[in-house]
Amino acid sequence: MAYCDTLIIKIASRCNINCTYCYMYNLGDDSYKNQPKFISQTTIDEAVKKIGEHCKANNVTKFTFIFHGGEPLLMPKDKFVEMVEKMEMLKNDGITISYSLQTNAILIDEEWCSIFDKYNIGVGVSIDGTKEINDKYRVDKQGKGTYDKVIKGIEISRKYQKGHLGFLSVINLDLDPMAAFQHMKSINALSADFLLLDLNHDTLENEKYDVEKTPSANWYIKIFDKWFSSSEEERIQIRLFDVIIHRILGGLYSIDNIGSGENSVLVLETDGGLEAVDVLKICGDGFTKDNVNINTHNFQDALNAPLAEIYYNSGKYLPKKCLACPVNEICGGGYLPHRYSSKNGFNNAPVYCNDLLKLITHIQNAVIDGMPEELIKESEIQKLTYENALQIIEETLPTIPEPEYAKKLESFRNLEYEVV
Template sequence: MLKPVGSRCNLNCKYCYYLKQSSVTEIMDLQILRRAIEETILLNDTPEISFCWHGGEPLMAGIDFFIKAVELQNEAVEKKVRNGFRKPIIINTIQTNGTLINSNWCRFFRENNFLVGISIDGPEDIHNYYRINRAGERLYEKVIEGLELLRDNNVEFNALCTINSKSKGRGREVYKFLKSKGVKYIQFLPVVDPEKEWGVEAEDFGNFMKDVFREWWENEDAGSFYVQLFDVALANYLGVSCGLCQFNPSCGDVPVLESNGDLFCCDHFVNSSNYLGNLNDISLDRVVFSEHIATFGADKSATLPVICKNCKFKTLCNGGCPEHRVLKQSQDFYLNYLCKGYKMFFEFALPYFKQMAEQICSDRM
């Protein structure tokens, strides 16, 4: 994950966790950008290499920054092929609040095959409640304009939708709304902040996802509309790697590069304990294969409380994201704040997972 402007953003969303951590807001300079891209491509021997551009608001780096990034990617791929290695497929994803999207951005995204994630929390009253700019303005209409530009210009996009206190009891409504806007793939992100008004309660999260699943199932949306939680839980049910760190047994596969070159184990743990060094002083391969990041990844399973290890749903969630483990159990072990909600959802969805798994196995015969 690369953060070209660090945590800088043109919005000031009340629940944003970046407000609590990194103060890096400079634009990534060419030297760091070049080194990050070259080392990622030249040192990686996988058939596909992904660059996830995040923020803050990455579009604040400007379109010329990303034009240069694509040029550097192409140069590194050519160099790799000249050195006798196979040509990798480069995948670019970018997460944006949608307010800066225009026709020029759409043309760039389409021509360079960027997958765009756009942040939208649902209908206007939900979206506008906590998502404001620094002047206190609510920009729902601007976000919808950006989403429609992506859709109408045939840019591949998906939606990142937080579940917060204002989403309570409105799972069906939010899902139907996103479908109506042409969203085919949805990542629901629960806001865990127990001491703040915007945090979602575990039970409310579980009920929200159950309602979304009901709407998805009753309309036979499987294969046409995708909800990340459904996909990854089903993959884990089938014993296939789900590809999402928070539901894998270990994490640490996605180190984050701040715009000043600082490297951390994870975007949710940008702190001194998880600092890996600066790209100006250390190579990426030393970071990726370091004992520090290996320990960070292994700790996810090593610090699971007993209640998780004995849970019948353990293989579906693997304890969830360590960032959400805030409910103290015994010793230094903590339970995921959303545990009750996940259990509610998995208990409800398990018969459907079994049915889908049987269908998948039947189709493969």
């Protein structure tokens, strides 16, 4: 039975900046306009109550809250503390609770740092490479760059907060990847992740992205080679690379955009809506709305909703091309939002299919090159080139029957597409 052990809480549905590529506000979903600016304490009360019930019914002993927005630090500090104190009560039921928060860092001050330390809240900061690139895309409401304000927030955090910051950066193909990597080093990042720009098959053409040339894979590979050749002391943690290597070596660790594990994550909106992952908003206005609300439903209701079920099983509900792919257990079909098209719903390989295949085969071969000869023989692991992998897919694809769940994937297609 599906279960939830991680809840992304949209504690604020507004933001203090206006990133051009933001899936919340600038990619066609306007549902935030009909939602409260902040989540209410009544909704938090109901969420905490039903989380306790859900954990007990499903033997979930560890639960994670991720505070998100919009910009979560827009929430008044006293309301934030009141909310966390309610979540702390779950520990009385024997549930281990952990917290993280994603912010643009502009509003970080000494008092916020004290709150983060008191409740052991891990903080992630969004920043896109160098000042020039960041200020082109991560702008304020007046269109001005935000880099200097973000750096100031980082400095305040490091002065007053005990825990280290993690960093998220959306990759920009206009920025030299080594400049992006060195920038992370220059701000003393200990952990970071570089995210693909959120595209699907409907928006791919607008971005003029050439999937055959695998520009994102080429970008990642330059960073990976430098990162992988670094000493353990010099190497910062890059989640994407860590997960891929873990999967190559037979580990089960997955995240929602890499790996074949279940995605036991739900999103709680400020109006109490319980939904699948928020990036699915790029698929259309109101796309994530399944009419499930924490005030009238429970977590199992949300997990049983059609979109949430597809998201939960996205590493297993793979289209035929992914089933024919020799690295599908590592890739898990990539990120579900990147598979969508109006024509076929989610019954497509992700738009970054070739990029992921090229990156994974490159990393796998680098890992094999670093393994002792005896271990290679014992594990029977073999190198696989990107070109050979493409050939395997081409030869295997005609032999793959349409999976039973294909109708579920296609049920999300836009019916208007067939009329056009």
